[in-house]
Amino acid sequence: MNSKDEANLRPRVTAHRLAVALLLIAGVICWIFLSKSSTGGARPLIATAIAVTVAVLLMINRNVRDRSERLLDGLGTPSRRVRAITAGILALAAGICFLQTALWQGR
Numbered sequence: 001m002n003s004k005d006e007a008n009l010r011p012r013v014t015a016h017r018l019a020v021a022l023l024l025i026a027g028v029i030c031w032i033f034l035s036k037s038s039t040g041g042a043r044p045l046i047a048t049a050i051a052v053t054v055a056v057l058l059m060i061n062r063n064v065r066d067r068s069e070r071l072l073d074g075l076g077t078p079s080r081r082v083r084a085i086t087a088g089i090l091a092l093a094a095g096i097c098f099l100q101t102a103l104w105q106g107r
Contacts, residue, residue: 017059024052 028048058065078086 021056021059024055028052
């Protein structure tokens with residue numbers, strides 16, 4: 001791809017990122033105002049604020065954004081060993097969650 005093609009591509013990428021950021025903000029606002037009674041307190045809101053802050057910081061810094069993009073691209077095609085380890089960890093976490101739920105419900 002030459003520089004002219006990259007120049008034509010850049011406005012669409014910027015508009016796409018802006019649209020994603022605006023939709024994310026709109027979703028958080030709707031979540032806060034439409035479900036006042038079932039937000040679960042301040043913890044989910046604090047966690048959401050931290051996640052949004054980290055995402056914005058990653059989008060602002062180009063070097064960090066490029067590194068995180070390469071990392072996520074690498075995670076897209078894991079090896080068989082990584083898949084097996086991930087499946088084991090998820091099975092263990094699900095088992096612990098089910099056990100804790102059963103104990104909490106008195107079963």
